[in-house]
Amino acid sequence: xxxxxxxxxxxxxxxxxxxxxxKLDAEQVVAEVNTLSSGWQITPKSLPQSGLAxxxxxxxxxxxxxxxxxxxLATAWVDIVTPExxxxxxxxxxxxxxxxxxxxxxxxxxxxxNRLPGYERIDELLRQGLEQCNREEQRRKNMLAATRVDFSLxxxxxxxxxx
Amino acid sequence: MSYVAIKGGGLAIQGAESLLEYxxxxxxxxxxxxxxxxxxxQLRFLHGKVMSEGGLYHPELAAxxxxxxxxxxxxxxxxxxxxRSTKPRLCETPILDSSKMRxxxxxxxxxxxxxxxxxxxxxxxxxxxLLRMDLLDESKETFQKTTAQWMKHTxxxxxxxxxxxxxxxxxxxxxxxxxNPKLNMDAFDITREPLIFPVPRSAALATMSRAETGxxxxxxxxxxxxxxxxxxxxxxxxxxxxxxMLPHPVTGELTEAGEVMITECExxxxxEDDDEGGKPVFTLGYGACFGxxxxxxxxxxxxxxxxxxxxxxxxxxxxxDPEFVLxxxxxxxxxxFCTHYKMPHYVTFQSDMDRLRTTQEKQRNKQKKxxxx
Numbered sequence: 439x440x441x442x443x444x445x446x447x448x449x450x451x452x453x454x455x456x457x458x459x460x461k462l463d464a465e466q467v468v469a470e471v472n473t474l475s476s477g478w479q480i481t482p483k484s485l486p487q488s489g490l491a492x493x494x495x496x497x498x499x500x501x502x503x504x505x506x507x508x509x510x511l512a513t514a515w516v517d518i519v520t521p522e523x524x525x526x527x528x529x530x531x532x533x534x535x536x537x538x539x540x541x542x543x544x545x546x547x548x549x550x551x552n553r554l555p556g557y558e559r560i561d562e563l564l565r566q567g568l569e570q571c572n573r574e575e576q577r578r579k580n581m582l583a584a585t586r587v588d589f590s591l592x593x594x595x596x597x598x599x600x601x
Numbered sequence: 602m603s604y605v606a607i608k609g610g611g612l613a614i615q616g617a618e619s620l621l622e623y624x625x626x627x628x629x630x631x632x633x634x635x636x637x638x639x640x641x642x643q644l645r646f647l648h649g650k651v652m653s654e655g656g657l658y659h660p661e662l663a664a665x666x667x668x669x670x671x672x673x674x675x676x677x678x679x680x681x682x683x684x685r686s687t688k689p690r691l692c693e694t695p696i697l698d699s700s701k702m703r704x705x706x707x708x709x710x711x712x713x714x715x716x717x718x719x720x721x722x723x724x725x726x727x728x729x730x731l732l733r734m735d736l737l738d739e740s741k742e743t744f745q746k747t748t749a750q751w752m753k754h755t756x757x758x759x760x761x762x763x764x765x766x767x768x769x770x771x772x773x774x775x776x777x778x779x780x781n782p783k784l785n786m787d788a789f790d791i792t793r794e795p796l797i798f799p800v801p802r803s804a805a806l807a808t809m810s811r812a813e814t815g816x817x818x819x820x821x822x823x824x825x826x827x828x829x830x831x832x833x834x835x836x837x838x839x840x841x842x843x844x845x846m847l848p849h850p851v852t853g854e855l856t857e858a859g860e861v862m863i864t865e866c867e868x869x870x871x872x873e874d875d876d877e878g879g880k881p882v883f884t885l886g887y888g889a890c891f892g893x894x895x896x897x898x899x900x901x902x903x904x905x906x907x908x909x910x911x912x913x914x915x916x917x918x919x920x921x922d923p924e925f926v927l928x929x930x931x932x933x934x935x936x937x938f939c940t941h942y943k944m945p946h947y948v949t950f951q952s953d954m955d956r957l958r959t960t961q962e963k964q965r966n967k968q969k970k971x972x973x974x
Binding site: 489491494502504506529551 | 652653656657658659685688689690691692693694695696697698699700703704705706713714718719720721722723724751752756757759760762766768778780781782783784786787788789790791792802803806807810811841842843844845847849850851852854855856857858859860861863865867885886887889890891905
């Protein structure tokens, strides 16, 4: 994914918003959301929860599902009403224990999806999350690129040791 | 008489616990407490092992467990698994597809030219097992410089986000059983149901994925050395990050909730005839676990194959016996049984001594009678 001057929430699919925002410092996101949503009415549509989820994986030999293990999971689904009367709902499910963080992410999801007042500030967070994700992706690709095996015959290329 | 009352045991136990804490901090002013990020980064293989054997992918708490138990991987895994039992289960993921992994390593011992190429990633496979004495007095500056230098000068344009699987290539060649997704098949939940044999393959895979590495290796090694005939070829070993997808509560669309680092291994084993008259194809074994742990994933893949054979034809050696393998590979179960022998057995041992003395007395009487003629 590339970073441009367009609105991030227009470029990045909603299915990736929470992934990108969760790369950021939880306190930063919570503080931004608290500031932005001051005076808004935010009520849970379902009880915010922190617990575990079973990770089900398909074995790629015989295509049978099995449980690889468990992961932490926090979930939130909120209804948002702004002082101007705009109404939206947003939700988040993240592999963390932090309920305050997941509720803030759910509010971000609602703000971005419905372009609520001040959504540009959350869009900026999305941009920061994307930059962080890109750095991580780059780091991983570096690992692969630097260790790619060249199976060319030895007499067809210069010996690695001589470089 | 079942119990022996003793005085002062509580104080001794408290003393033992506080002594453990003293040892953890005995460096005093000359030391610093281990920080969790350092454990996650510099003890990454131990850290992955604890998450895998604890059955919970929680990087922060796994690091805490390692710190608390001073590197004892069994105790740390035990604490992680105990923690998970205190938390509610909210849901399970849809069936995740490991071909979506964001790789940091992929190799094959079956072909050199695998589609997408081989990337060694971080590996000790080619390291000389010689101690690096320069690390004895490694400076902070040297430590930090290594990272900075490594990240420079690498072209990554040709690296895709995901890679095709070697098994898919072999399937296209007609050398493997056809792909047959079983989306409606139930998976056995070993955290809620006891293993009552025979168990489905999903129970075996789940048990082995959180098994103790050394236990899996030991039984797999027995197969490799001759108590079995899997003769595996590693079609693909991959290490990377698997995106965890969950349906979004509002849109229903699959949304990424995070990612887990896993190691996955697929082995190709001896071919066999099709029972229903189809063409012979290679058999397969599969292994996967949390963290970067190739020995575990490969051992699991070998045992998956040997257990399939045992389930089909009946076991002809220990590694083909599901009951033998699956009931003896869990580190926490086996550690618990082992360490319980340290608990007081005063009454049972008193009984053993009484019986031995009685038997000795009987023997003496018998010998006396025989001597008297």
